[in-house]
Amino acid sequence: MRILIIGNGSIGNRHARLLASAGHEIAVLSARPVVDHRGFTSLEDALTDFLPDFVIVASVTSRHGADLDALSALGYSKSVLVEKPLLQTIPKGGITKPAMPVQVAYNLRFHPVIIALRKALEGKTIFATHIIAGQHLSQWRPGRDMLSTYSASKAAGGGVVRDLSHELDLAQHVLGPLSLITSHSARVGNVTVDSEDVAAAILSSTSCPLITIHLNYLDRQPRRHWLIITETGPIEVDLIKSTLSINGNVETIPLAPDETYKRMHQAVLAGETGPCDWDEGIAAVVLADRIAPL
Template sequence: MKALVVGYGSIGSRHARILAELGCEVALVTSRPTTDYPRFSTIPESISGFQPDYVVLASETAKHHAGLCELAEAGFAGRVLVEKPLFHEPRQMPQHRFQSVYVAYNLRFHPLLQKLRHLLEVETVVSVQAYVGQYLPGWRPGRDYRDGYSANGGAGGGVLRDLSHELDYLNWLLGGWRQLTALGGHYSALEISSDDVFAVMLTTVRCPVVTVQLNYLDRLTRRELVINTQQHTIGINFITGELVVDDVRQHVTAERDHTYREMHRAVVEGQADFLCTLEEGIDVVGMVAAAERAVTERRWVWK
């Protein structure tokens, strides 16, 4: 299969490497000089010159919509994976002939979430608390955090979008959001133009009380989840790989590229069970917009 990766930053290079390891013939659309893979300057040029079967849009979030429009105008009719989040603000999808469109919420493929999803099938969920925090200056050693897209709100950066995995998996596990309110913004001394802390409270189809905090400030680096059901308390620590059900603990290992590899394999093989669909990706974009609206208007926002 021919796979085209649009954008060759840290995440684009990771996608390209993993796709090559899976046996795909890889090409890039990037302005960066590289000899790693064949390189094209524009999307139309790559579609006509490379004729890919699968396209991964790994450009800045604010450029995703334009990239999809270019793919559609070029007549691309294969599979598309868009890096998360789908858009930086609610947008209409262009008219297209794509075979399928997915959003790269690869955390769904983490063994811990897979096990949790199975556990929750027979549970009545009462409350959920999710937390993710990582100190932004430590994300990419050797690179000034102020130069990254995460620091640039105009490019689609900011913690609410950057760490929207939590919003996606909560929707996925709990049947979708119904209403939410939020607090958030730029509160720290980080030299960025994007939000660095967000706290969201919401109700979902399956759970009446859900809270999630996202931040760029946690020097301990944490990603955790606690769920109370009518029968059990379930805890997950993504950093240590620990799953706790009441007083029973088990460790689940997943090497660094596992979730990305399994996500790409699912797209390539047409196994959509755990992939984030276009509709689900649009829902997360709406959730982000609702959270920002809740902050501005200081109220609950209904879906």
């Protein structure tokens, strides 16, 4: 399969590396020099000369909408995978769903612990769920000044809510469509220029009456942890340690390097259900807009 990747940053390079190793032909659209793959600086040239069967939008978040619009304007009609979040924000005039199929690269849906958690929750009554995710921004991109990264700037699409929107998507994926009750976000540290570095939200869903989500750029001990209170006892999830605990019985579920991306690629290229679709991606953006308005 011929796959065009829009964007030549770390995440675009990861997609390119994994898909090339799986036997796909890769081209990259970027203003920067492209190494190891065919490079284009014009989207029109890439679509005309490379004739991609699939496109991945891995540009900075603030460009996702423009890249989707450009693909539509040039008549591209095949499937597209957009890096998370789908959009930086919902435009004031609203958003029109593209004619081409669009999915969002929330790869943590394919984490084996999340898969096991969904199975463990089948048939259970859930009373409350607490989700916390945080890591100090200085640890994200070693060797780079954290204040120079897109995460530090609202204009570039940064901020902890959009950077860690995996948690928003996972909450809807595991617990169902979310309703926001209240939220707060703020810049309380000095790790960003102007984007929020801490946020909290209280939500509900049809399967869980009380959901709390806490996100931050400030925690020097990286964590991605869930506590779910059910009628039969607590279930805890640690996505960093790859563990699932049911009533105190801890199981470590092996996670191979890049496994979540490989599983996601297989699912989206095969047209399977499971990846985040357009409507779910938009729901996550709407939620991010309400928690941390731009």
